[in-house]
Amino acid sequence: MKSSDIAVIGEKDYSLGFKLLGIKDIFFLSGKEAADKLRSFLSEKKYDLILVSDDIKSSLDAKTRHQAENILKPIVLFMPSLKAEGEEESLQNLARRVLGVDIWKAE
Secondary structure (H helix, E strand, O other), rough: HHHHHEEEEOOHHHHHHHHHHOOOEEEOOOHHHHHHHHHHHHHOOOOOOOEEEEHHHHHHHHHHHHHHHHHHOOOEEEEOOOOOOOOOOOHHHHHHHHHOOOOOOOO
């Protein structure tokens, strides 16, 4: 996957690290603007992977949130923000949801 296949949506503090990793399509947005951008990306299918600050989840309507969490392309990952507190999806649950398998389970 090329960095041009990846988009990042989130606050500046959240997104800046991804820019340093070489991802070019960074969108410093929050709230309704971020939700609107995510909706447009879901319909365009321009990106293979969209990384979204977990803070944006609360700005999404139920339909968009359900679509983002269940769509196969693009894959949407809600990543914990720097200031996240409280309930966060564990890495194990995130991998299980994205990959469809529990990679930590011993066989």
